[in-house]
Amino acid sequence: MTAATTRPPAHVALPDAEQARHALRMRELIYGHLRSRALCAMAELGLADALAERPLPAAELADRAGADPALLTRLLHALAAFGALRATSGQSGSSGSSGSSGSSGSSGPSGEAVQAGRPGEFFELTPLGAALRTDAPASALPTALLVARAVAPAWERLTESVRTGRPGFPEAFGEDFFSRLGADPALRSVFDRSQETGLALELAAVLDAVDFSGALTVVDVGGGDAALLTGLLAAHPELRGVLVDLAEALEPAARRLAGTGLGARCELVAGDFFAPLPPGADRYLLRHILHDWDDDACRALLRNCRAAMGPEARLVVVDHLAGADPAGGDRWGAVMDLYMMSLFGGGRERTREEVTGLLHEAGFGTVRVTRLAAGAGVFEARPGDGRPAGGGPR
Incomplete structure (x- = not known):
């Protein structure tokens, strides 16, 4: 095992302009964890919802969040530097008085007064920060x-x-x-x-990529709380759905279906998706399922879907694509692959060719691939002999 070393050089080597730029950029990436933690703190403290109606001073935000005023002020300034908030000298866009001057202080570790925000300073959401509101479309x-x-x-x-x-x-x-x-x-x-808010970034494109029209039955394999299935049923009134997932997922799915009035058009089936699936449906869906598993498990799951399908049925796989944009660095695919590495043994994001290969090995023929702007790919496959039969990417 190779150990990292921090042994100093014999003398300090001064960088040229390009080396300095890369050294600073590397430090920005290394400290990126703090930026993530700051945004997560913004979420946990409910700051975006608190600022939904009007700008507020730091002292009032601290009171609402139950936070230390001085330290929250420093977090707010950091969030402003990251683009999630904007510091203003007044209540621009405000609908009324905040009821606070914004200049309240607190005692620091040494007992001295610490200012909680500059006098007259307010904080407001930027469009980026508004993505952390509870009611934001595709809320983060x-x-x-x-x-x-x-x-x-x-x-x-x-x-x-x-x-x-x-x-x-x-x-x-x-x-x-x-x-x-x-x-x-x-x-x-x-x-x-x-999962639901992530679906909001993909649903319209999935509906465009796959033909769900007509009196079809769709089986959502591992469909969770039925967010995808309700979207499909709402878009296609003739469609009927079957959701297969573990028992603990079915209660929230039932609540969602009841709340949307779509319960009569959907059956909930408790089960492991490596066990036999409801047979004879027209479409089988696997949305962001394969990337949780290693290749052997994926082949087993795909063969299980294949066993349930008739000759005219179609399998639809939605997953993030690795290597989809090599020239652009494929940052999103790389981040999601590290995510999978951290959570699941064998889980990973795959290239278009790797997913297509798994489908062919599991007994699927024609595969059509549609790349989505949100970084995923939609694979549509039919039962076959496992050999490609046309239908390239689009």
Whole structure:
């Protein structure tokens, strides 16, 4: 094992302009964890919702969040530097008085007065920061809460994961990710909400990529709280749905279907998706499922879908694509792949060719691939002999 070293050189080497630029950029990347933690703190403190109607001074935000005024002010200035907030000299855009001057102080560690915001200073949301509001379309709030409460500790173990081949999540929590969700209803709710808001970035494109028109039956395999299935049923009134997932996922799915008035058009089936699936449907869906598993498990799951399908049925796989934009660095695919590495043993993002290869090995023929702007790919496959039969990417 190669150990890192910090042995100093014999003399300080001064960088040229390009080396200095790269050295500063590298430090920015290294300290990026603090930026993430600041945004997660913004989410946990409810700052975006507190600022939804009008700008507020730091002292009032601290009172609402139950936070130390001076330290919250420093966090607010950092969030402004990151583009999530904007510091103003007055109540621009305000609908009324805040009821606070914004100049309240607190005592620091040495007992001296510490200013909680500059006199007359208010903070307001930017369009970027508004993405953390509870009611924002495709809100990032549940994702920030999921990261803060469950995912970040697994990320902290990335070096050890690379060395040992074991994901960080079980090491941090003593159980695997899905067992943790099953034992913690509050965390399960945050996870489901994060999945739902992520779906908002993909649903229209998925509906454009795949033909769901007509009196079809769709089986959503591992469909969670039915966010995807309700979107499909709402868009296509003739469609009928079947959701297959573990028992603990079905209660929130039933609530969602009842709340949307779509319960009569959907059957909920408790089960492991490695067990036999409801046969004879027209479409089988796997949205962000394969990237949780290693290749052997993916082949088993795909063959299980294949066994349930008739010759005219179609399988639809939605997953993030690795290597989709090599020229642009494929940053999103790389980040999501590290995410999978931290949570699941064998889980990873795959290239278009790797997913297509798994489909062919599991007995699927024609594969059509549509790349989505949000970084995912939609794979549409039919039962076949496992050999490609046309239908390239579009």
